[in-house]
Amino acid sequence: MTERIRQLIDRLEQSRSLTVPEYAELVAGYSEEAAACLADKARRACSRVYGDAVFIRGLIEIGNVCRNDCLYCGIRHSNRNCARYRLSADQILSCCREGYALGFRTFVLQGGEDPSFSVEAVCALVRAIKAEFADCAVTLSLGEYPTAAYQAMFDAGADRYLLRHETADRAHYQSLHPPALSFDNRMRCLRDLKAIGFQTGCGFMVGSPGQTAQTLAKDLKFVETFRPAMCGIGPFIPHKDTPFGDQPAGSVPLTLYLLSILRLIQPNLLLPATTALGTLRSDGREQGMLAGANVVMPNLSPPDAREKYTLYNGKLHSGAESAQHLEELRQRMAAIGRRVVTDRGDAAPG
Numbered sequence: 001m002t003e004r005i006r007q008l009i010d011r012l013e014q015s016r017s018l019t020v021p022e023y024a025e026l027v028a029g030y031s032e033e034a035a036a037c038l039a040d041k042a043r044r045a046c047s048r049v050y051g052d053a054v055f056i057r058g059l060i061e062i063g064n065v066c067r068n069d070c071l072y073c074g075i076r077h078s079n080r081n082c083a084r085y086r087l088s089a090d091q092i093l094s095c096c097r098e099g100y101a102l103g104f105r106t107f108v109l110q111g112g113e114d115p116s117f118s119v120e121a122v123c124a125l126v127r128a129i130k131a132e133f134a135d136c137a138v139t140l141s142l143g144e145y146p147t148a149a150y151q152a153m154f155d156a157g158a159d160r161y162l163l164r165h166e167t168a169d170r171a172h173y174q175s176l177h178p179p180a181l182s183f184d185n186r187m188r189c190l191r192d193l194k195a196i197g198f199q200t201g202c203g204f205m206v207g208s209p210g211q212t213a214q215t216l217a218k219d220l221k222f223v224e225t226f227r228p229a230m231c232g233i234g235p236f237i238p239h240k241d242t243p244f245g246d247q248p249a250g251s252v253p254l255t256l257y258l259l260s261i262l263r264l265i266q267p268n269l270l271l272p273a274t275t276a277l278g279t280l281r282s283d284g285r286e287q288g289m290l291a292g293a294n295v296v297m298p299n300l301s302p303p304d305a306r307e308k309y310t311l312y313n314g315k316l317h318s319g320a321e322s323a324q325h326l327e328e329l330r331q332r333m334a335a336i337g338r339r340v341v342t343d344r345g346d347a348a349p350g
């Protein structure tokens with residue numbers, strides 16, 4: 001690692017901020033030595049805020065019907081090879097019951113942008129979950145909606161909303177999405193969510209086609225200034241039935257490096273070791289934790305839904321990835337000195 005990179009890392013640790021050109025330099029200056037240095041600082045920053053706790057969220061993939069045509073995503077509208085499904089409210093509530101018994105205190109309802117799933121239906125579902133599980137947090141991850149719809153979901157009791165910004169570079173955003181989706185609307189959604197009072201999550205893929213150290217630097221600056229409660233990052237993984245089907249997957253070491261940088265930018269950030277990371281490396285979860293992550297989101301969806309929610313090829317949904325195998329996850333976390341807790345896992349004040 002060069003002296004310059006060491007200086008940038010020290011300054012990031014102290015001031016939690018770099019300029020966009022400096023972030024780009026840090027990203028481009030990746031080396032194993034720099035990654036180890038960042039991971040060490042990130043782990044310590046995480047443990048000062050969260051101790052040894054690993055927060056878990058039960059992920060329920062409520063449907064894969066989607067009106068959008070994102071170029072990277074396996075459940076895009078034009079993929080005729082995708083077997084579509086939609087869970088009923090009863091099925092979703094049974095997933096929550098099963099999850100509650102296993103120790104989950106956050107349920108994440110994630111799905112494609114399905115126009116036939118009305119805002120009122122989402123609100124009714126949130127109310128039903130909160131009525132039965134008053135001590136649990138409900139996170140929604142259902143894409144873009146008008147301001148009033150987000151407000152209604154919040155008023156129904158939803159606590160958190162995840163909407164990855166995907167990239168903070170306008171031209172890059174447009175190259176990953178169909179013309180119907182706009183960078184400005186994505187940013188409008190994120191601002192609305194935060195203003196309404198949701199614990200808001202943004203995030204991006206690492207290694208998406210067209211990504212550069214420059215665009216990543218903008219992502220880092222965006223997180224620094226937006227100050228989300230959560231940030232989900234994972235490597236891009238190609239899906240064969242998409243326009244990016246022949247593009248290379250993102251790099252695991254770069255993903256880990258970015259997790260560490262994000263932890264230093266915002267020590268109280270909720271940072272998941274994502275399914276995509278676990279898909280590319282059998283010990284991806286552990287490596288994510290060792291780089292500064294503090295959240296895992298095991299899958300609570302019914303088995304046949306898991307098969308169909310294929311955002312990318314090879315997506316994991318069994319083993320430690322499955323909510324039903326929490327004991328395996330506990331053991332794996334214990335092996336790296338971490339403790340899976342039964343808790344809502346809200347962000348610590350920062």
Ligand code: 5AD
Pocket residue numbers: 072073074164166204205234235236237238239276311312
């Ligand atoms: N590889 C990795 N992540 C993907 N996502 C969608 N498609 C892919 C892919 N091919 C991510 C997007 C989206 C989240 C739900 O999954 O970032 O926001």
